[in-house]
Amino acid sequence: MISIILxxxxxxxxxxxxxxxxxxxxxPAALLVLAVVFGVNLADWNHAxxxxxxxxxxxxxYTVAFTGIVVLTALLLLPFSRSYVVAHEPNLAEYxxxxxxxxxxxxxxxxxxxxxxxxxxxxxxxxxxxxxxGASKRxxxxxxxxxxxxxxxxxATGILLFGIALLYGATGTFALSxxxxxxxxxxxxxxxxxxxxxxxxxxxxxxFKVSAAPFHFWTPDVYEGTPTFFTAFMSTVVKTAGFAAFxxxxxxxxxxxxxxxxxxxxxxxxxxxxxxxxxxxVQTTPKRMLAYSSVSHxxxxxxxxxxxxxxxxxPAASGIFFxxxxxxxxxxxxFGVLKLVAAHRQRSDYTAxxxxxKTNPLLAAVMxxxxxxxxxxxxxxxxxxxxxxxxxxxxxGHIGLVVFAVIMSMVGIYxxxxxxxxxxxxxxxxxxxxxxxxxxxxSFTLALLALLTIxxxxxxGFLSGIL
Amino acid sequence: xxxxxLLFLPLAAALLLHFTKGGTARTLALGASLVEFALAxxxxxxxxxxxxxxxxxxxxxxxxxGINFHLGLDGLSLLLVLLTTFLVPLILLAAFRHDYxxxxxxxxxxxxxxxxxxxxxxxxxxxxxxxxWEVALIPIYFLAGAWGGERRIAVTLxxxxxxxxxxxxxxxxFVxxxxxxxPAASGLAAxxxxxxxxxxxxxxxxxxxxxxxxxxxxxxxxxxxxxxxxxxPDTYTEAPAPATMLLAGIMLKMGIYGTxxxxxxxxxxxxxxxxxxxxxxAVIGVIYGALIAIRQRDMKRLIxxxxxxxxxxxxxxxxxLTQIGLQGAVIQMLAHGVxxxxxxxxxxxxxxxxxxxxxxxxGGLTRRTPLLSVCFLVLLxxxxxxxxxxxxxxxxxxxxxxxxxxxxxxxxxxxxxxxxxxxLLRLFQRTMLGPDSSFSATITDLTGAELAVFVPLxxxxxxxxxxxxxxxxxxxxxxxxxxxxxxx
Numbered sequence: 001m002i003s004i005i006l007x008x009x010x011x012x013x014x015x016x017x018x019x020x021x022x023x024x025x026x027x028p029a030a031l032l033v034l035a036v037v038f039g040v041n042l043a044d045w046n047h048a049x050x051x052x053x054x055x056x057x058x059x060x061x062y063t064v065a066f067t068g069i070v071v072l073t074a075l076l077l078l079p080f081s082r083s084y085v086v087a088h089e090p091n092l093a094e095y096x097x098x099x100x101x102x103x104x105x106x107x108x109x110x111x112x113x114x115x116x117x118x119x120x121x122x123x124x125x126x127x128x129x130x131x132x133x134g135a136s137k138r139x140x141x142x143x144x145x146x147x148x149x150x151x152x153x154x155x156a157t158g159i160l161l162f163g164i165a166l167l168y169g170a171t172g173t174f175a176l177s178x179x180x181x182x183x184x185x186x187x188x189x190x191x192x193x194x195x196x197x198x199x200x201x202x203x204x205x206x207x208f209k210v211s212a213a214p215f216h217f218w219t220p221d222v223y224e225g226t227p228t229f230f231t232a233f234m235s236t237v238v239k240t241a242g243f244a245a246f247x248x249x250x251x252x253x254x255x256x257x258x259x260x261x262x263x264x265x266x267x268x269x270x271x272x273x274x275x276x277x278x279x280x281x282v283q284t285t286p287k288r289m290l291a292y293s294s295v296s297h298x299x300x301x302x303x304x305x306x307x308x309x310x311x312x313x314x315p316a317a318s319g320i321f322f323x324x325x326x327x328x329x330x331x332x333x334x335f336g337v338l339k340l341v342a343a344h345r346q347r348s349d350y351t352a353x354x355x356x357x358k359t360n361p362l363l364a365a366v367m368x369x370x371x372x373x374x375x376x377x378x379x380x381x382x383x384x385x386x387x388x389x390x391x392x393x394x395x396x397g398h399i400g401l402v403v404f405a406v407i408m409s410m411v412g413i414y415x416x417x418x419x420x421x422x423x424x425x426x427x428x429x430x431x432x433x434x435x436x437x438x439x440x441x442x443s444f445t446l447a448l449l450a451l452l453t454i455x456x457x458x459x460x461g462f463l464s465g466i467l
Numbered sequence: 468x469x470x471x472x473l474l475f476l477p478l479a480a481a482l483l484l485h486f487t488k489g490g491t492a493r494t495l496a497l498g499a500s501l502v503e504f505a506l507a508x509x510x511x512x513x514x515x516x517x518x519x520x521x522x523x524x525x526x527x528x529x530x531x532x533g534i535n536f537h538l539g540l541d542g543l544s545l546l547l548v549l550l551t552t553f554l555v556p557l558i559l560l561a562a563f564r565h566d567y568x569x570x571x572x573x574x575x576x577x578x579x580x581x582x583x584x585x586x587x588x589x590x591x592x593x594x595x596x597x598x599x600w601e602v603a604l605i606p607i608y609f610l611a612g613a614w615g616g617e618r619r620i621a622v623t624l625x626x627x628x629x630x631x632x633x634x635x636x637x638x639x640x641f642v643x644x645x646x647x648x649x650p651a652a653s654g655l656a657a658x659x660x661x662x663x664x665x666x667x668x669x670x671x672x673x674x675x676x677x678x679x680x681x682x683x684x685x686x687x688x689x690x691x692x693x694x695x696x697x698x699x700p701d702t703y704t705e706a707p708a709p710a711t712m713l714l715a716g717i718m719l720k721m722g723i724y725g726t727x728x729x730x731x732x733x734x735x736x737x738x739x740x741x742x743x744x745x746x747x748x749a750v751i752g753v754i755y756g757a758l759i760a761i762r763q764r765d766m767k768r769l770i771x772x773x774x775x776x777x778x779x780x781x782x783x784x785x786x787x788l789t790q791i792g793l794q795g796a797v798i799q800m801l802a803h804g805v806x807x808x809x810x811x812x813x814x815x816x817x818x819x820x821x822x823x824x825x826x827x828x829x830g831g832l833t834r835r836t837p838l839l840s841v842c843f844l845v846l847l848x849x850x851x852x853x854x855x856x857x858x859x860x861x862x863x864x865x866x867x868x869x870x871x872x873x874x875x876x877x878x879x880x881x882x883x884x885x886x887x888x889x890x891l892l893r894l895f896q897r898t899m900l901g902p903d904s905s906f907s908a909t910i911t912d913l914t915g916a917e918l919a920v921f922v923p924l925x926x927x928x929x930x931x932x933x934x935x936x937x938x939x940x941x942x943x944x945x946x947x948x949x950x951x952x953x954x955x
Contacts, residue, residue, distance in 0.1 A: 318531070357613075372605070377601055377605065377631070378597065378598045378600075378601040378602060379598070379601065379602055379605070383601075384529075387594075387642075388532070390642065391532070391642055391645070391646070394642055394643070394646055395646050399643075402639070402642075403639065406635055406636075406638075406639050409635065410628070410631065410632050410635055413627070413628065413631050414624075414628060417624060417627065421612070421620055421624065424609065424612065424613050425612045425613060425619065425620045425623075426620070459528075460529055461527070461528055461529040461530055461531070464529050464531050464532065465529075465530075465531025465532065465656070466531075
């Protein structure tokens with residue numbers, strides 16, 4: 001709760017600091033705010049759950065854990081704003097403010113106990129992202145991305161809202177616990193179709209936000225057009241918050257309707273894994289590859305929803321937490337490297353990475369760790385993320401889905417190796433032969449990201465099974 | 468404690484190497500690997516006198532899922548640990564002759580791989596085993612990919628994909644076994660991935676039947692057994708010499724070791740169901756590898772196919788499920804490790820002097836290279852399995868085991884000795900003997916550093932050939948307990 005207030009207040013303060021027009025003030029200020037919020041958030045760990053706004057928002061371990069991921073992700077991502085911002089915009093304070101505001105939305109999505117809070121959270125997050133997608137104002141592709149994202153997003157929001165309305169119609173309440181009770185013991189059986197359509201529409205609405213197939217089609221174009229810095233934000237914070245909200249909706253409000261939604265989610269999961277992985281394998285630029293890969297990771301996370309057994313504790317919830325964390329860290333690292341390289345080498349295809357192992361050993365090493373983590377190779381957090389999720393699903397008897405996911409992750413290994421091959425095995429030539437400049441803060445952050453990924457892969461014990 | 472030092476010393480040295488350059492890196496890497504060998508020798512000495520109790524290391528790794536960091540040694544592990552720690556210094560020494568770009572990264576990767584290999588041979592927890600299995604793969608991928616020959620990119624990608632797909636299937640099998648341990652309903656913490664917990668499982672024949680292939684996939688690719696071998700000749704040929712030695716000398720043994728420890732006792736019913744098809748595949752590999760080796764023009768490719776042929780025999784011996792066959796596989800793992808590293812080093816020594824590996828370009832080298840010729844011949848005869856050499860003991864026991872299983876299969880597999888004499892003597896004839904080539908007059912003999920690689924290898928060849936009891940004695944209890952678990 002204090003996190004929400006702090007972020008909102010400092011978002012506004014950030015706007016005022018914008019008069020100074022100096023990144024030297026804005027970036028440290030934003031970093032400081034996020035560090036404080038991260039600490040304040042962790043202070044609530046293992047306290048009794050607190051409720052706010054007439055039971056619309058709860059702060060419990062679940063909220064603290066996922067809020068921790070989104071704030072940490074933002075904190076680790078911010079150092080990469082530097083060269084982007086300097087190169088482009090005079091109004092950079094607005095971007096920092098929007099980032100902070102969007103985190104407020106994310107935290108509301110994670111902590112909601114009431115469907116209106118969920119809706120408000122999604123809107124705060126989405127509207128910030130619509131603007132940020134178009135941050136590169138003079139780049140037509142960024143404009144296209146913003147417009148596309150906005151139109152599709154607005155449409156999905158409408159569907160989500162319609163779903164909420166139908167759910168309200170069927171159960172007479174917005175509160176998750178009361179919905180659960182009403183679904184478990186329906187007062188009027190004739191309202192069941194309305195309930196089911198409502199659930200379906202909500203799944204579609206949230207599925208769009210987390211880019212789960214078949215509602216993922218916007219992802220590659222939007223991710224590609226959006227300035228890389230904000231793409232990274234989109235594919236980590238939005239996804240983490242979206243899945244936290246998704247899991248809560250299904251596990252807290254709708255466990256009694258599992259027979260209805262479980263097959264739907266399973267089908268979405270299989271489709272997402274297939275389209276995401278196969279799509280990523282045929283891309284020619286690393287950025288689009290990462291866009292499709294983010295779709296495929298939505299697929300793995302959906303397995304966690306399938307394996308969830310009606311609670312916010314246990315292997316499935318812990319698995320989603322661990323996976324989101326490992327995924328976010330690796331994704332920030334990958335996009336961070338990509339952004340620095342693409343900005344300097346002025347190329348966006350795989351050849352931009354050629355010879356990076358020679359010119360920038362640190363960048364190449366970090367990118368390698370990130371790719372191995374996303375591919376799910378041991379020694380990295382990504383391996384244990386997949387391991388926990390798949391084991392939880394196998395434990396619930398979803399063997400077919402797990403086998404399919406394993407097969408799809410074999411496809412994944414192929415395309416995640418491509419940047420590694422480019423960096424280490426292909427020689428640098430012409431414009432790629434010189435080193436990419438990286439400042440101290442960015443080097444430090446990249447090294448930290450790689451170390452965190454490896455730490456999650458070697459001693460996962462301290463964060464696994466905490467929920 | 469000593470176990471942990473043994474495991475992590477190479478990794479620590481690898482990390483340290485990043486702060487060194489060129490010559491220092493070489494010295495440090497070699498020093499670390501020698502210390503490691505001394506440590507392993509001490510452990511072996513202590514083991515034979517006091518047993519393995521002191522080397523058991525068991526910590527909770529992921530307590531919420533019942534996964535432990537559990538290492539231990541028995542006779543089988545110990546021999547492979549000895550082989551690894553013995554070969555790595557020699558492989559490093561062999562690499563000294565090359566001017567590799569970025570040497571500190573090169574040596575660091577070799578040492579990091581050593582930790583992975585040792586971890587594989589010492590793990591007693593399924594997920595830890597899988598973890599080290601992949602830890603061993605990543606460095607060798609970069610070694611082969613970054614320092615390899617012309618076609619390295621495509622070849623190493625194929626190698627990586629083959630092995631990763633195999634090991635993911637194995638992981639899926641392990642996850643299934645893991646979920647069968649402990650009570651199903653009480654969460655992950657009640658399950659266990661301990662080897663001993665897997666041994667206690669009593670699964671139905673139907674389950675074991677498909678679990679066998681899930682787990683065997685990883686081992687079959689790693690060895691490799693026909694028809695999972697297609698990555699092998701290309702990778703062995705394209706990888707730089709030290710990486711090829713690591714692949715053939717040590718990494719291949721991960722597959723045999725894995726079969727012995729993680730397949731036979733866990734799914735015995737599956738093993739007896741698939742025993743015949745696997746032995747037939749293995750024997751096909753023996754003949755197939757040998758026939759193709761006869762036709763090769765490239766020394767390295769020839770040795771690669773020869774290795775394929777020999778590993779087929781080891782696999783067949785393992786699946787004969789006889790004491791003598793398993794013991795033969797153990798001794799042959801050591802002998803093959805020594806032989807194949809030596810053979811690849813010979814190929815490397817010739818290539819470095821002449822700039823070619825093609826047999827038609829070579830010939831008549833022996834006059835000016837008596838030392839090289841002698842070393843070559845000894846290792847070659849051991850590979851052919853001439854009595855008094857390590858290769859003979861291994862292949863004899865293997866063939867005896869296969870013969871016990873089936874006389875016909877034994878007879879076919881026995882052809883390997885004839886075939887290997889054909890292609891290896893042809894190799895020797897085309898390179899060292901025969902009409903003079905353009906290199907005959909200018910080639911130089913072995914240097915001191917090269918002799919330092921060959922002498923220990925040759926000593927071990929004769930040790931294995933004359934006193935195999937030293938090693939068979941160490942592995943015997945382990946092999947017996949595996950066979951007891953299989954029910955033979």
